[in-house]
Amino acid sequence: MMLPHRLGRRRLLTGAGGIAAAAAALAAIGGREAAAQQGAGRGPMPHAWLFGAWTGGIFPPIDTKGPSCFGQPTVIFTRDVIFRVSLLDIAYRQRLIETVAGHADGSLEIRLVPLQGVSGFGGRAPPDLGFGCSGNPNLLRVERRGPDEIAFTDCAEFPSPLRRCSTES
Helix, strand or coil, X not given: CXXXXXXXXHHHHXXXXXXXXXXXXXXXXXXXXXXXXXXXXXXXXCCHHHCEEEEECCCCXXXXXXXXXXXXCCEEECCCEEEECCCCCCCCEEEEEEEEEECCCCCEEEEECCCCCCCCHHHCCCCCCCCCECCECCEXXXXXXXXXXXXXXCECCCCCCEEECECCC
């Protein structure tokens, strides 16, 4: 992050005026970066319809409404991160999204950021680190089957469809 030329590093570190000026400069820079990240004419994100909590996948989805679904979803999609339940651990596995490509049939191909320096399991990645799609832990293919139903195609660890958790009773 670059600071405006007028604000030198020494001035930022000295006095309340310098701190206030630094905060204002950082806010202005952060605002420009946020606007640039919003797309600047690129349109909506292809995976925006996925955002939220999903149940099923490993087993057929049962209850998709209310707190019981939100209490332990199988997969959670956000803009930059996918969380998936782990059969081997209490904590969710967290994977950062590298790229998302939308296809003409409405499906998505999500490439995940490869993990560096994975420890445990004899230096190998844990078996449930990815989604088991095409034998690649850094790939996830999502097929849209309805407004609230998806499937992970060619993903051995998720043979069943997933359904979106909702607040409707």
